[in-house]
Each structure stands twice: as structure tokens, then as C-alpha cells.
Amino acid sequence: xxxxxxxxxxxxxxxxxxxxxxxxxxxxxxxxxxxxxxxxxxxxxxxxxxxxxxxxxxxxxxxxxxxxxxxxxxxxxxxxxxxxxxxxxxxxxxxxxxxxxxxxxxxxxxxxxxxxxxxxxxxxxxxxxxxxxxxxxxxxxxxxxxxxxxxxxxxxxxxxxxxxxxxxxxxxxxxxxxxxxxxxxxxxxxxxxxxxxxxxxxxxxxxxxxxxxxxxxxxxxxxxxxxxxxxxxxxxxxxxxxxxxxxxxxxxxxxxxxxxxxxxxxxxxxxxxxxxxxxxxxxxxxxxxxxxxxxxxxxxxxxxxxxxxxxxx
Amino acid sequence: xxxxxxxxxxxxxxxxxxxxxxxxxxxxxxxxxxxxxxxxxxxxxxxxxxxxxxxxxxxxxxxxxxxxxxxxxxxxxxxxxxxxxxxxxxxxxxxxxxxxxxxxxxxxxxxxxxxxxxxxxxxxxxxxxxxxxxxxxxxxxxxxxxxxxxxxxxxxxxxxxxxxxxxxxxxxxxxxxxxxxxxxxxxxxxxxxxxxxxxxxxxxxxxxxxxxxxxxxxxxxxxxxxxxxxxxxxxxxxxxxxxxxxxxxxxxxxxxxxxxxxxxxxxxxxxxxxxxxxxxxxxxxxxxxxxxxxx
Numbered sequence: 001x002x003x004x005x006x007x008x009x010x011x012x013x014x015x016x017x018x019x020x021x022x023x024x025x026x027x028x029x030x031x032x033x034x035x036x037x038x039x040x041x042x043x044x045x046x047x048x049x050x051x052x053x054x055x056x057x058x059x060x061x062x063x064x065x066x067x068x069x070x071x072x073x074x075x076x077x078x079x080x081x082x083x084x085x086x087x088x089x090x091x092x093x094x095x096x097x098x099x100x101x102x103x104x105x106x107x108x109x110x111x112x113x114x115x116x117x118x119x120x121x122x123x124x125x126x127x128x129x130x131x132x133x134x135x136x137x138x139x140x141x142x143x144x145x146x147x148x149x150x151x152x153x154x155x156x157x158x159x160x161x162x163x164x165x166x167x168x169x170x171x172x173x174x175x176x177x178x179x180x181x182x183x184x185x186x187x188x189x190x191x192x193x194x195x196x197x198x199x200x201x202x203x204x205x206x207x208x209x210x211x212x213x214x215x216x217x218x219x220x221x222x223x224x225x226x227x228x229x230x231x232x233x234x235x236x237x238x239x240x241x242x243x244x245x246x247x248x249x250x251x252x253x254x255x256x257x258x259x260x261x262x263x264x265x266x267x268x269x270x271x272x273x274x275x276x277x278x279x280x281x282x283x284x285x286x287x288x289x290x291x292x293x294x295x296x297x298x299x300x301x302x303x304x305x306x307x308x309x310x311x312x313x
Numbered sequence: 314x315x316x317x318x319x320x321x322x323x324x325x326x327x328x329x330x331x332x333x334x335x336x337x338x339x340x341x342x343x344x345x346x347x348x349x350x351x352x353x354x355x356x357x358x359x360x361x362x363x364x365x366x367x368x369x370x371x372x373x374x375x376x377x378x379x380x381x382x383x384x385x386x387x388x389x390x391x392x393x394x395x396x397x398x399x400x401x402x403x404x405x406x407x408x409x410x411x412x413x414x415x416x417x418x419x420x421x422x423x424x425x426x427x428x429x430x431x432x433x434x435x436x437x438x439x440x441x442x443x444x445x446x447x448x449x450x451x452x453x454x455x456x457x458x459x460x461x462x463x464x465x466x467x468x469x470x471x472x473x474x475x476x477x478x479x480x481x482x483x484x485x486x487x488x489x490x491x492x493x494x495x496x497x498x499x500x501x502x503x504x505x506x507x508x509x510x511x512x513x514x515x516x517x518x519x520x521x522x523x524x525x526x527x528x529x530x531x532x533x534x535x536x537x538x539x540x541x542x543x544x545x546x547x548x549x550x551x552x553x554x555x556x557x558x559x560x561x562x563x564x565x566x567x568x569x570x571x572x573x574x575x576x577x578x579x580x581x582x583x584x585x586x587x588x589x590x591x592x593x594x595x596x597x598x599x600x601x602x603x604x605x606x607x608x
Contacts, residue, residue, distance in 0.1 A: 047430035146564035151352030184345035245438030307496035
């Protein structure tokens with residue numbers, strides 16, 4: 001934005017504040033500098049406040065319960081790794097992490113593939129129903145899931161599937177049911193973002209592809225998809241985070257605790273009558289870890305994915 | 314750009330491929346989103362108890378709705394909590410996120426660090442946010458009570474728990490709005506601001522008279538996201554106490570009517586339909602807007 005303009009203004013100002021001769025400009029320069037400092041101070045304060053709950057959780061997760069119970073949390077000491085060991089066992093993380101992967105990976109792959117298909121058709125052709133189709137998908141993404149719970153729940157309970165497909169014999173309490181719901185909900189957003197992205201691709205590409213005798217399938221797999229790689233990377237990052245974080249459908253559609261993905265198994269850390277907060281903290285940190293890795297390593301992708309939809313490519 | 318004939322050049326096989334590409338995802342979405350949405354509306358007019366076969370269900374008109382509003386005690390509190398939730402997000406969290414975006418957009422030193430810190434909560438699930446704040450709110454071990462010496466159970470006491478949840482939820486929402494808005498601000502044509510500056514407008518005037526109006530697309534998206542997220546505010550209330558005792562929300566009422574011991578299908582569907590009607594207004598607003606953009 002106006003970064004260059006700012007710099008251009010800053011340069012003489014900085015000189016003038018150092019130079020007592022140009023008194024008039026000094027005062028205005030000082031005022032704006034003070035304003036800048038105030039803004040910086042404010043932002044720094046907000047940033048610290050925003051980091052604090054996470055930082056506090058990390059700190060608490062390393063502390064011994066009996067130590068903090070005796071000395072309070074404002075004390076210093078009692079550091080231990082035991083909470084992580086206990087939390088890992090108690091929340092059954094070695095199982096739930098696998099469960100999360102079983103749900104998240106196919107769900108993200110399917111979401112991206114299906115939304116690429118829809119987006120491709122919408123962007124590549126000019127059918128009359130294109131706009132309505134896009135609306136159908138995008139609106140689906142925005143409906144409150146709880147409002148759809150009853151029919152989905154009853155439907156899943158009554159759909160019988162072979163036992164090799166789901167141990168429960170119905171779609172309820174099966175991973176495939178959960179994956180299907182996640183895909184259905186997320187496809188709208190991705191299709192919308194991808195169709196905008198694909199519309200920006202030059203049409204001449206398709207023309208020469210058609211001249212070369214490439215069918216629709218080849219155009220899709222060898223032309224469009226490779227060109228969409230940046231958008232797909234951004235959306236994949238975002239969708240992995242969202243589906244990993246998904247709580248509602250997993251909680252209501254999976255009913256045996258050993259099937260719960262990580263996010264829904266949080267409650268295992270809370271005892272019936274007593275809760276060890278340091279243990280909860282350690283569990284929370286473990287659960288947050290995959291998303292924090294996304295946050296630190298794939299930050300650019302995550303932000304791009306989020307804003308791609310909002311700013312229309 | 315050369316006129317392209319599109320569909321006319323499709324071979325038979327291509328037609329099948331294009332058809333499948335549209336039909337498969339559409340069927341999935343219709344099956345798991347639109348059909349259930351219609352199902353919720355239809356069921357809300359029946360007395361199906363969920364035990365017998367669905368063919369036993371009788372059409373009973375708006376009886377369920379009458380019951381919901383008159384003899385179901387948690388309903389009005391839930392409506393009230395949803396409205397408070399929406400109001401706080403809309404009047405406090407969203408404007409604050411926008412304000413932070415405007416400040417961060419000035420690209421002062423350290424902007425990236427501040428930005429990163431503020432959007433950190435966005436990658437966490439709302440359920441996890443509830444747990445992280447428990448460390449601060451808990452009665453016996455929570456930070457607030459340790460520092461102030463009070464004995465308030467912030468998550469348990471119906472006088473406070475809604476507000477405690479709102480603080481936690483805002484913590485996340487502010488970062489989200491900040492991120493969206495910042496992206497929008499980066500897209501504003503710099504020459505607009507330059508022009509305003511030349512005309513002698515100060516920063517505030519420039520923002521409200523020039524930048525804010527051209528940001529209309531982002532403003533609508535932020536508005537819709539705020540409303541939709543407020544209606545979806547389920548996860549947090551559910552992990553705190555399954556949405557009871559001061560934390561009733563429409564979403565938690567539907568859920569407890571279905572997965573709980575008492576499965577009152579028609580009744581729960583009536584609440585679900587109310588949710589659908591409320592959100593469909595904003596969904597329609599959003600869809601109408603993006604459709605206009607697409608044309």
C-alpha cells in the first residue's frame with residue numbers, strides 16, 4: 001500500500017527532528033512520532049494479551065500439580081514433563097491422533113478433488129446453471145450444522161452398510177459417514193475459491209488444448225490442476241486445519257470413544273469430579289501442536305487460503 | 314479474447330465426464346446438506362418421536378413451534394444468549410478486529426510480529442479455546458481467582474459464564490476479522506488515499522469517507538461471517554457444560570434434544586428450523602452479493 005509514501009515522508013521528518021533549526025517542522029514531526037509510538041505501544045500490548053492465554057497454557061503444562069496446588073500459579077518452580085506423559089496416556093492420544101488422520105486426510109483430499117471438478121465446470125464452460133450451482137454449494141457451506149443434525153443423524157442410523165465398511169453396520173459411528181459430512185460442508189467454500197481462481201486462467205490455454213485434441217479429462221488433469229497448485233496448497237492447509245479442528249459432527253456422529261478424533265477427545269482429560277488443570281494444559285498443547293505447526297510453518301498458505309475466499313482471488 | 318464455443322466442441326465422452334464432474338459433488342451436497350435442511354423443516358411440523366417408523370408421524374401443524382415458545386423453559390434464554398452473542402461479536406469483537414487491521418495496515422516496525430500474535434488463536438478450534446481459557450477461569454486453579462482471590466466459578470456460575478465464553482470467543486474472532494480486513498485493506502487502490510491526502514483529509518476522514526466505502530465487499534463478508542459464526546457458536550458452549558445452566562444456545566438445544574436420552578424429533582426440528590430461518594436471511598444476503606460479483 002502506501003509504504004513507499006510513508007518512507008518518503010519519514011525521511012525528511014527524521015532529519016528535521018534531529019535538527020533544532022527547523023523548529024516548526026520539529027513539533028509536527030514529534031507529534032506524529034509520538035502518535036506512532038503510541039500505536040506501536042498499543043499494538044504490542046494487544047499482541048502480548050493475545051499471546052498470553054496460549055503462553056500461559058504452555059507454561060502450566062510443564063508444572064507439577066502438587067507444586068502449583070501448594071504454591072499457587074504465581075510461584076516459580078515445580079517444572080516437570082510428567083503432565084505430557086499422563087495426558088498422552090489418559091486422552092489416548094496415540095489412538096486419537098491416528099483417528100484424526102483417518103478422518104482428515106481423505107476428507108481434505110476428497111474435498112479438494114470434488115471442488116476442483118465443480119470449479120472447473122463452472123469456470124471453463126458457460127452453462128446457464130453455473131451460477132445457480134455455485135450458489136447451491138456456497139450456501140451449503142454457511143448453514144448452521146446443528147440445524148441439519150436431526151435428519152443426518154437419523155439417516156445415518158438407518159443406512160445399513162456392510163460390516164467391512166463400518167463395524168457398527170450403519171453409517172452412524174463410522175469414519176466414512178463423518179468424512180462424507182465434512183466433505184459436503186467444505187466443498188462449497190473450496191469450489192467458490194477455486195472457481196474464481198480458475199476463471200482468471202487465460203482462455204487461450206484451453207483453445208490450444210482443444211486444437212491439440214485434448215479431451216476434457218486431459219484439460220482438467222494436465223492443464224487446469226497444475227496451474228491451480230498455489231490455490232490448492234493454500235486451501236489444503238486451511239482445510240487440514242479446519243477438519244482437524246472439527247468438533248461438532250465428530251462428537252455427535254461417532255459414538256464410541258475409541259473412534260473419536262483428537263479434538264473431540266478433549267473431554268477425556270476432565271475428570272468427573274476433579275480436574276487437574278496442568279494435565280488439561282498439557283493435553284491442550286498436544287492437540288494444538290499440529291495446528292501450531294501449520295501456523296508457524298505454513299503461515300503464508302493459511303493466510304492465503306483464508307483471504308483468497310474473502311478478497312476474490 | 315476470441316469467441317470460444319465451449320460446449321459445442323464436447324465429444325460424447327466429454328459430455329459424460331463433465332456430467333459426472335457436476336453430478337457427483339452436487340449429489341453429495343444435496344444429500345447431506347440440502348435434503349437434511351428440508352427434512353428439518355418438514356419434521357418440525359410432525360409429532361414423530363423418533364422411536365416408531367417415520368410413517369407413523371402425523372402432521373400436527375405448528376404445534377411444535379407453539380410448544381417451543383411457550384412451554385420449553387430453555388428456549389427464550391437460548392434466543393437471548395444467541396442475540397447477546399451476536400451483539401458482542403458484532404459491536405465489540407468485529408469492530409476491534411477491524412481497528413487492529415487499520416493500525417496494522419500502517420506498516421509500522423514490527424507489524425508482522427503483532428499480526429502473527431493476534432491471529433494465533435484463529436488456528437485453534439473453538440473447542441480447544443474453551444479448554445485453554447479454563448486454565449484462566451477455573452474456580453480453584455484458575456489464574457483470575459489466583460490473582461484476585463475471588464471464588465467465582467467463571468464457567469459454572471450462570472451469571473458470568475456467558476460473558477466468560479464471550480471473552481474466549483472474541484479472542485479468536487478478533488484475529489479472524491483482523492486477518493480478513495487486513496487483506497481487504499491491502500487491496501485498496503493507494504491512489505485513493507493519496508488523493509484524499511492531497512485534498513487535506515486527515516486519516517480518520519480518509520478511512521470513513523474513502524477507504525470504508527470502497528471496502529464494501531469485505532464489509533459484507535465480515536458481517537456475514539460474524540453472524541454465521543455467532544449462530545454456530547456451539548463448540549464452546551458444548552465443551553464448557555454441554556450448553557446448560559446459563560449457556561443455552563439454539564445449537565445446543567437442538568443437539569441435546571437429539572442425542573440426549575429424550576429424543577424429541579419434531580420438537581428439536583422446530584428449533585433447528587428457527588435457526589435455519591435466521592441464518593438463511595444472511596446466507597441469502599451473501600449469495601445475492603457474490604452472484605452479482607460473478608456476473
